[in-house]
Amino acid sequence: MFSVTNTNTVRALWRVRDHTQRSGGRSELALTHFHNGTIWRGASSGTADSLLVRDGTIVAIGSAEVDRHLNSSSFEHSPADSSESVDLDGGFLMPSFGDGHAHPIFGGLEAEGPQVRACASVTEIVTEVRRFAEANPEVEWITGASYDGSLVEGGLFDSRWLDDAAADRPVVLRAWDYHTVWCNSRALEIAGITAGTPEPELGEIPRRGDGSPLGTLREWGAVDLVDAVRPPLDEAMRLRALERAADYYLERGVTWVQDAWVEPADVETYLAASDQGRLKVRFNLALYADPRHFAEQLPAMVEARRRVEVRGDPLLSARTVKFFADGVVENETGSLLEPYCSSLHNHGLRVWEGETLAEAVRAVDAAGFQVHIHAIGDAAVRQALDAIESAMTCNGPRDRRPVIAHAQLVDADDLSRFAELGVIANMQPLWAQLDDLMTVLTLPRLGEERAGHQYRMRTILERGGRLSFGSDWPCTSGTPVEGLAIGTSRQTDAGEPAGGWTPEEIVDIDRALDCYSTAVAHQAFADHSPAVWGEIRPGASADLIRFDHDPRDVTPQELAKMAVRTTYLGGVAVHSST
Template sequence: MHQNLLSPTPATFEVVDLDGGFLMPSFGEGHAHPLFGGLEENGPSVRACTSIAEIVAEVRRYAEKHPQKEWIIGASYDGSLTPGGLFDARWLDEALSDRPVMLRAWDYHTVWCNSLALERAGIDANTPEPELGEIPRRADGSPLGILREWGAIELLTTVSPGFSFDEQIDALRRATKHFAELGVTWVQDAWVEPADVVVYLEAARRGALSTRVNLALLADPRHFPASLPAMIEARRQVELLGHPLLTANSVKFFADGVVENETGALLEPYCSGLHGHGMLVWTAEHLADSVTAIDAAGFQAHIHAIGDAAVRRALDAIELARRVNGPADRRPVIAHVQLAAADDLPRFKELDVIAVMQPLWAQMDALMTVLTVPRLGLERTDRQYQMRTLVETGATLAFGSDWPCSSASPLEGIGIAVSRATIDGEPAGGWMPEQRLDAETALAAYTSGVASQAGAARTQAPWGEIRVGASADLVWLARDPRTVCPTELPLTGIRATYLAGAPTFQR
């Protein structure tokens, strides 16, 4: 095995009997939110709830168990439990009316709160619509109880106490341990704000990280380019620490929102007509100039783009950065790519853009049938997540889970990428079967694809492959995943995960 990056001691060698198992490069995680995911354990357990009544009961139970908490903060509820994802504050009032309650939805672009939380935030019928956000209202103009997108959500988060510094450190400890248990050794944190950098630095000092983590520093259009010097300083602080598991090489842009909120930006209007074409977070010129600026500063662009209008705007911005700044090893990322115009798909290869997609989303589950299909209509529904088409153009495909929005398990994602069917095998033959991937391609997206995204080949001990001179970032599976039925892939046991030759998980 390669020398352990975490220790200055010379390399040691050990013979491991795979006992009929399968050894392969460890998985990478191309787009996730470890801090959010780890903090879910610090609130009511609403993720598994299958009804409004269950959520209300769980919030009540948690509040009674934690009478000292000033606010009850939790995540992440299923937004498909009500028509249109519209949740009423009065339902949470039944659980708790004398303390504020704030719950995030699975998509993390929506918050549901009780009436007292709205009152504490000063949100009422006279509150204007915030920039980059939306406050759904009742017929009389009063706020319903949900807030969409960050411009609205921050009205609550700025008045809530949040979580303590030590709680956040422990959350990163749990989150990266969770990834290690799933065979992951590198994670892209795709949404890092200035205070989060301080948490990561201390987590690294305390030995709380079980995986490599690269930070994507959030670019807010309301504060950019004034925030660029602070981003450069944050990267310098991470580099000064010199911890082998922590880097800060990327900048995150939100080009739009999500289809479930009708804030994903579309070239043609939504079917409901409620929100027109959705929400473009940046003007075309501002996004292009900003991507060009961070590219010139040596950062990798990591752009959230759900709708086809957002994908086009992201590609245009990357194209300008290439033209202005000249040749470079930039590896720009467009994450999600839920919907893309046919003319834009070849541009990923032409511009050397890495598509970081979430394979678990490419199925006809409740979120798709209840929230997405009615908004997109059947024709656009069947143009989502064109993974195979992108691969056939020669583009680099990498996978990520967007955890905690969905499961962090690479094997679950690979199963969906190969089958395009739910765990129950629906529909037979898969949804959009022409976009199904073979097992080798799906595995590559979660290994060498993410390694390309991370620039692993440029490091002293590259990872994402098994060869002499590479870092021993490995996962030992109970079975060969290429021979397993896609619906059974999640049941394939992980026996051990190795990071630079050191076990980070062993069963």
Template sequence: MTNDTEIAVLTAPPTLFTGGTIWTGRGDTDAVLIDGGVVAALGDRARQWGGAHHVDLDGGFLMPSFADGHAHPLYGGLEAVGPPVRRCGSVDEIVRAVQRYAADHPDEDWIVGASYDSSLAPEGLFDARWLDAAVPDRPVVLRAWDYHTVWCNSVALQRAGITAETPEPVLGEIPRRADGSPLGTLREWGATDLVMNAMPPRDEAVRVGALGTAADYYLARGVTWVQDAWVEPADVATYVAAARQGALRMRFNLALYADPRHFDAQVTRFAEQRALVEAAGSPLLTAQTVKFFADGVVENETGALLAPYCTGLHDHAGQRNWEGESLAEAARRVDELGLQIHIHAIGDAAVRQALDAIEYVAAQNGPRDRRPVIAHCQLVDRDDLDRFAALGVIPNMQPLWAQLDALMTVLTIPRLGADRADSQYPIRTLDASGAPLAFGSDWPVSSGAPLDGVAVAASRTTSDGDPPGGWTPHEILPVERALTAYTAAVAHQAFAENTWGIIEPGFSADMVWLDRDPRLTPPLELPSTSVVGTYLRGTLASPA
């Protein structure tokens, strides 16, 4: 099947870009010619081409388009459908937003939204009764920013059958009041699934529309490829429907979710799901990856640590989702299918377990070009730092998180302690070790704008410049290296390093036009850089 983008590429005349700085990803040039959706020539050879349409960069900066190596675009698009709570700065503000939304949508049986700031309540614990005051007669379910936590009202808890008698679920936690009744906050899949499974499915047209919203968001920020890092069977169907409707408009790779509670049944269907995607026939959609969660997150004390948390609330070291050797064996079975391994690992114990699993896979299945990914790598034990390069493991890191924002100072540092907190996000250390560092955003958990992440990678400060000189400044990454981590390095992660990720003859003309050179821009000013246009295979996909 040939989609509209491909037709436009086939019929578009050659296009010559000049009048600015063109960073190919390997060096600078002053001209690039695009023909048939691919880069045809650079520099003098490009200018000598006759009959090309000319684009004047007006002193701007043309570079390979960004790619997001770890995100959740369907969830991000769906945030626009529910109550607007992301920017709320207090519990009362969230409650008012939910109340207004409920009043404006009287026919919606369930009020579902995302994503609230967990630091707005002590210990990240939110009470169902606060939402009851806004909506007492319909279920309300809100996801937190981390997407590992849910806040419900009392009706939602009742619909899900969650009571004082409900036992603690496997791989989850139900915080309770003194009398044993559920508070209203649910942590991790074992608990959140109780309410998610009680919710009716969203209309498929809404879900396909959410992918369009996600594409709008990404293309406006210069992103043309994204790794959806958590895809369940219903999500595969949504992507396939969008592909058949020509509604994707950018490149997506799907990571099929591996649940330790159901893995034996899931693994038999992974090949079938990949075949469904391939049958859709879209050059914009692939499904070559499987996603594992080794642990949770530090903010709710489910990130798996080698030493216990410091808060004194619990004498524990977090939650390992895969017991014993089960992660290693599951990864081996996924690898046998020829699928890429992508493991969420936040705590140092989870990172070690993930590295051990990948080492086991290589020993059991023999050598091949695997490109396994460990996402986040918030804490990495010193003894494990060199194992990434040795095993060929891609640390896909979220540079925006490496700052002393409220999430860090209110929820994370008190749980880790100051010394351990200062070892978080060893971006420069891993890069210097020879590990194939790549970047992602985890949008909508945090901003999906790559330049927001590059700004923090290059400064280790908040948007206000705190602290002066940067937090853990030895981990600051030069801007150009950070740009590479968001372009060519993600192309390598995607097995596409010979297709896109640089501007060289023969490569897909996936490019972003910025109004200034980010390499010459102070890091704190990078988020204000304008995206003039984003090109997918040489076609303007999104002007800013």
């Protein structure tokens, strides 16, 4: 059975705390005692056998401390207080997961269109689009996500295939990477994309032999041509998507999410959700910086942050700015130091030319934002590190916690710079496996030797750097245990290859759990938040998850299938399954 507690319960709890603190009085408080199981405090903090939570805040750890606290004359407890004893029954309690890089609105919206994610062939995709079109004749634009780009050689999909499903209306489907879309002929026609359309800045229009557009569009410059003529999504739909995403995360034990691509319309959706009490997990917004419009964006970013902050919603912050330094390897837009195997001159896409990234990062940093840079290829990672170093030099010391997301390929000379500069490497452990995406699209483009240096998770940790985990959902699964299973084995679901792919980069389970919990909390400035979370220590918010079994005692394949029994946010059970 699956259930999500109304998040108004959490909000009511915080209102009680706030009133009590301001009035100097006391009120009915919630008291929860966890016992009879393993309480995992983190890779470096060990375990405990008992935990006491009062009013959503951890107050004592370990049976001796819990007993001393309960029996202390200074501990006031009245019959009006609600008490709960949670018997873990030999299970496992730990800090809740955080997702250090994701796209929750995108993820929630996937349920609104044709369901193409599970399709295993072009024929299946076309059939599903046709079914959706026939079932929804009133829908003006058919939009959906996200198809498997490895189903067709080179990831190049033809508009005419979608014409067979719906020729009378525009169809736009996003690929798994969310950097690529596949359109039918009607969508191309409305967008004015023809044989005479020049190659856009920061994008690519693959073409047939006669120069006509094939139907696949790569990166923002090309995708924007279609987005510019699509009607905006209904706000009610966007709010449904955000709630759907929150439920998805709570079921998986995630209570904080870094939305890593937030545009102005998304800000409005989050503010509306906050005003209506519809946020269910903690969200931090990373406002998207576009090199084509950055000069006018920065004042708007500062204003967006102000509008979020004045609400004082403990579930919402906007302290981050997101940059793309490059694209992705799968469509040869990841920026590389050495060219792709397919061409002696193709080094991929550099989104910010010259010193423009460093200049923009310095400006954002000076405005007090956290920097979050998408960098896939080794050239992009180096450019991102250089930009962050430039901001540190120009703007002086402060607690920045800059993030480089993905860091798929890092040159040997740059590996130690993560620790030297205090840069958090936010990686997606689920990607470190020999699945179809890797074998069909990535390996042929990088070559065997270079491909063997991807996702250097353990190396960055051992060189003193900080590593946090994220999912990039919905590009890939947002289920942390699935990522943990890959990160601790470098094997596919089938257990291949024996011993793991690039086994020298395997992360042990304790450190991996840290990377998906406490390390993400550090990325989130959780120690600076009104309610400290991400740790099991006195004074921290009881953001916790419960498993029936210890995830450290199972095989990777078993770990991938483990279900979260209960998710707690501020001491309130916001998800439970039995």
